[in-house]
Amino acid sequence: xxxxxxxxxxxxxxxxxxxxxxxxxxxxxxxxxxxxxxxxxxxxxxxxxxxxxxxxxxxxxxxxxxxxxxxxxxxxxxxxxxxxxxxxxxxxxxxxxxxxxxxxxxxxxxxxxxxxxxxxxxxxxxxxxxxxxxxxxxxxxxxxxxxxxxxxxxxxxxxxxxxxxxxxxxxxxxxxxxxxxxxxxxxxxxxxxxxxxxxxxxxxx
Amino acid sequence: xxxxxxxxxxxxxxxxxxxxxxxxxxxxxxxxxxxxxxxxxxxxxxxxxxxxxxxxxxxxxxxxxxxxxxxxxxxxxxxxxxxxxxxxxxxxxxxxxxxxxxxxxxxxxxxxxxxxxxxxxxxxxxxxxxxxxxxxxxxxxxxxxxxxxxxxxxxxxxxxxxxxxxxxxxxxxxxxxxxxxxxxxxxxxxxxxxxxxxxxxxxxxxxxxxxxxxxxxxxxxxxxxxxxxxxxxxxxxxxxxxxxxxxxxxxxxxxxxxxxxxxxxxxxxxxxxxxxxxxxxxxxxxxxxxxxxxxxxxxxxxxxxxxxxxxxxxxxxxxxxxxxxxxxxxxxxxxxxxxxxxxxxxxxxxxxxxxxxxxxxxxxxxxxxxxxxxxxxxxxxxxxxxxxxx
Numbered sequence: 001x002x003x004x005x006x007x008x009x010x011x012x013x014x015x016x017x018x019x020x021x022x023x024x025x026x027x028x029x030x031x032x033x034x035x036x037x038x039x040x041x042x043x044x045x046x047x048x049x050x051x052x053x054x055x056x057x058x059x060x061x062x063x064x065x066x067x068x069x070x071x072x073x074x075x076x077x078x079x080x081x082x083x084x085x086x087x088x089x090x091x092x093x094x095x096x097x098x099x100x101x102x103x104x105x106x107x108x109x110x111x112x113x114x115x116x117x118x119x120x121x122x123x124x125x126x127x128x129x130x131x132x133x134x135x136x137x138x139x140x141x142x143x144x145x146x147x148x149x150x151x152x153x154x155x156x157x158x159x160x161x162x163x164x165x166x167x168x169x170x171x172x173x174x175x176x177x178x179x180x181x182x183x184x185x186x187x188x189x190x191x192x193x194x195x196x197x198x199x200x201x202x203x204x205x
Numbered sequence: 206x207x208x209x210x211x212x213x214x215x216x217x218x219x220x221x222x223x224x225x226x227x228x229x230x231x232x233x234x235x236x237x238x239x240x241x242x243x244x245x246x247x248x249x250x251x252x253x254x255x256x257x258x259x260x261x262x263x264x265x266x267x268x269x270x271x272x273x274x275x276x277x278x279x280x281x282x283x284x285x286x287x288x289x290x291x292x293x294x295x296x297x298x299x300x301x302x303x304x305x306x307x308x309x310x311x312x313x314x315x316x317x318x319x320x321x322x323x324x325x326x327x328x329x330x331x332x333x334x335x336x337x338x339x340x341x342x343x344x345x346x347x348x349x350x351x352x353x354x355x356x357x358x359x360x361x362x363x364x365x366x367x368x369x370x371x372x373x374x375x376x377x378x379x380x381x382x383x384x385x386x387x388x389x390x391x392x393x394x395x396x397x398x399x400x401x402x403x404x405x406x407x408x409x410x411x412x413x414x415x416x417x418x419x420x421x422x423x424x425x426x427x428x429x430x431x432x433x434x435x436x437x438x439x440x441x442x443x444x445x446x447x448x449x450x451x452x453x454x455x456x457x458x459x460x461x462x463x464x465x466x467x468x469x470x471x472x473x474x475x476x477x478x479x480x481x482x483x484x485x486x487x488x489x490x491x492x493x494x495x496x497x498x499x500x501x502x503x504x505x506x507x508x509x510x511x512x513x514x515x516x517x518x519x520x521x522x523x524x525x526x527x528x529x530x531x532x533x534x535x536x537x538x539x540x541x542x543x544x545x546x547x548x549x550x551x552x553x554x555x556x557x558x559x560x561x562x563x564x565x566x567x568x569x570x571x572x573x574x575x576x577x578x579x580x581x582x583x584x585x586x587x588x589x590x591x592x593x594x595x
Contacts, residue, residue: 030552052552060575063558067582074545074557084546 016184017096017122018044020199024120024177025049029091032115034078034108035098037062039071046071056082079104082111090116097145097197099123101154106171113173113204121200125180127160128196145196161192168202177201220296221288222254222303225279227319230356236314236349242339245328249353250319251275251311254295255303257359262590264359265306266350267291268367268374271442271497272489274318277310278303293572300581305589306363314349315341315496323492324425334492336422341496343370343504347377351385363587364388368569369536370497373504376544379523380506388587390580392528393569395540396514396547397505402535405445406498409438413491422492435491436482443481448532448565514543515550524554526583528576530568531561556583 018041025031027049033042036055039062045051055066055073066073076084079102093116095108100123102108112119124145125131131141140150148155159167161180168175180187180195187195229250236244252275257264267277269290278295280288295301295308312320315338323338330337354362365375365386372394378386398406413419416434420427444452456474470476510516525548529541538559548555558579562568568576 054549054555060561064575064578064582067556067579067586070586072554072556074549074555075559076542076557084542084549086550089550 016181017197017199020179020181021045021094021096021120021122022048024118024201025051025092028052030089032056032085032090032093034082034093034095034112035101036066036071036073038065039069039073041094041096042066042071043069078102078108081107082115085115087114088117092116092118092120094120096120096122097124100158101156103156105157109167109173109202110171113202117203118176119200119202121164121202123159123164123198125161125192125195125198126158127162127192128182129193130196132193143196161195161198164198164200168200172205174203174205175200176203220298222279222292222296224283225252225254225276225281225289227252227275229319230353232349232352232356236345236352238339238345239342240340244314244321244339247314247321247349248319248325249311249314249321249349251309251353252277252279252289253310253357254278254308255306257307257357258589260590261359262361262363263306264354264357264362265301265308265364265366266354266362266378267295267301267308267310268346268350268365268371269310269313270367270369270371271501272485272494273371274316275310275312275320276318277308291570293570294577294580300577301366301584306584309353309357311350311353313341313346313497315493315500317490317493322490323422323496324490333425335425336492338492338496340499340503342500343373343377344381346500347374347381350374350378351382354385360385362386363589364390364584366390366392367394368392369394369566370501370504372536373501377504377506379521379525380517383520383522386523388526388583389523390526390528390583391541391544393530393533393536393541393566394527394544395536396507396543398501399540403502405441405535406502409441409498410495412437412441413495416491419491422495424491430486431491432486435489435494436479436486438494439485439489440478440482443478445535446566448534448563450532451564451567454563514547518547518551518553521548521551521553525556526579527555527557528569528579529557529559530564530566530576531559532563533566533568535566 022045025045029051031051031053033055036042036057039055042053042055046053055071056076057063057073058077063073063075093112099121134141179199180191182196227250229248231248233246273290276289278289278292297304312318314320315322317324323334325334327334365378367375372391375389375391379389413431413434416431418424418429419431424431459473460471461473470479507514507517527541527545529538545555545557560576564571
């Protein structure tokens with residue numbers, strides 16, 4: 001029943017999300033990247049920030065890719081939680097463009113907050129105006145950042161920035177910082193309408 | 206734990222290590238074992254594949270499991286029916302590439318394939334050791350393996366690799382000699398045995414010990430062998446090394462002929478077990494089997510740390526690859542994850558792969574494309590300094 005949750009496109013949005021994440025990760029810190037794909041983000045963080053990084057990945061091919069990229073990778077299914085990781089044992093736990101594909105969305109966010117002193121979550125904003133237009137015109141949105149058709153998408157829990165803000169509020173999660181971007185540009189005005197990728201820095205309250 | 210390469214033994218070709226020969230290292234200094242017993246002198250029989258490089262940085266030690274030997278790869282003669290027990294892994298351009306690594310396989314102390322064990326002559330009595338051969342432990346094996354490394358002039362191993370009981374030895378290397386091992390590949394293993402595993406071992410031992418021809422372990426003097434006990438022990442082992450699904454797929458309820466209303470081997474499953482049991486009883490030593498299972502039972506590096514494996518691994522510096530198999534119920538993925546967790550707690554470099562495999566515990570010996578890709582990718586990442594001059 002589990003989907004492969006890796007979105008391995010290398011669009012401008014994806015790289016931009018790397019740049020913002022790296023701005024929030026401290027030099028030499030201990031980082032856990034959940035759903036790490038081929039390990040590109042950890043490679044990026046290690047080369048620039050000398051982080052002690054571990055990736056978590058379920059997919060066999062991605063596991064091999066991580067190893068070939070010199071990234072430590074733990075094979076497990078995020079849907080099972082993070083039982084092998086101690087409380088507050090990582091400086092930063094990252095979930096990059098994977099939240100929307102999780103079945104146990106609530107659980108994984110709470111688990112990340114348990115394991116990480118800080119948490120970084122990024123997701124495609126379903127409230128982005130182009131998505132809204134596609135819905136208004138009568139179709140499910142398909143775009144670079146949401147490249148799937150309705151029948152083959154791994155994305156089961158798409159949300160808007162407003163939805164996620166509300167989620168954090170209801171779960172008493174502190175939002176330390178939030179950045180919203182579209183095609184690499186930071187969006188400060190009407191982010192839930194004009195932004196297509198949301199990047200949050202969170203902490204347990 | 207299966208002795209012969211169980212599948213895909215088409216090991217002739219450009220990736221084959223070729224014809225090999227065992228060597229013997231003799232150690233004259235007494236070896237004090239964990240039990241306090243002392244072996245006045247001992248031999249270790251071993252094989253090597255590939256070439257040790259100039260700075261001796263490419264040595265990989267393979268530790269065998271319960272019934273393994275030093276004969277890891279290659280054949281002794283062209284006509285050998287089987288190659289070494291892990292031939293599918295070791296060879297030129299194979300995952301453990303002998304173009305890059307100098308690979309060492311040995312027979313552990315207490316074994317029955319040439320290293321000093323119960324069948325050897327006790328120099329003090331000029332009789333076979335038999336029941337008098339001491340109980341050896343994983344710690345003792347690793348200690349003796351380190352002496353073998355000394356003998357070969359190897360100060361530091363690039364890697365130690367082992368599956369099952371062999372994985373315990375790889376783990377123990379990193380605890381006992383952190384400065385002497387750079388990488389540990391711990392496959393289908395566990396940080397200690399579960400009660401259920403000890404229970405299986407006890408049944409196996411009872412089958413041997415209660416065989417009327419066991420004679421308290423001194424059957425050599427009586428010129429008999431406790432074959433029936435060893436056979437049952439092996440049959441039990443075989444059941445537990447396979448998964449229910451793998452047995453179902455291989456044998457199912459297939460009959461050899463019509464039902465005869467007898468206790469003959471009518472099901473193919475029975476026939477297979479009897480064949481494996483007989484074969485093993487004809488070539489393995491019962492005293493060795495007892496000691497190997499005991500070593501499994503006793504191994505528990507966390508014992509002196511209130512059961513806390515993370516503390517036990519505190520001084521470990523090696524980098525780790527831990528691999529488990531989904532259908533392995535004797536050394537389940539959960540046990541491997543305990544090792545991974547302890548390493549993560551210590552912020553050590555570790556990767557973990559959980560291989561989807563149907564074959565149960567024996568999967569670690571099988572040629573599976575993804576499993577071998579995992580080992581290949583990890584072993585490729587190991588740096589070995591100066592390559593050997595050719």
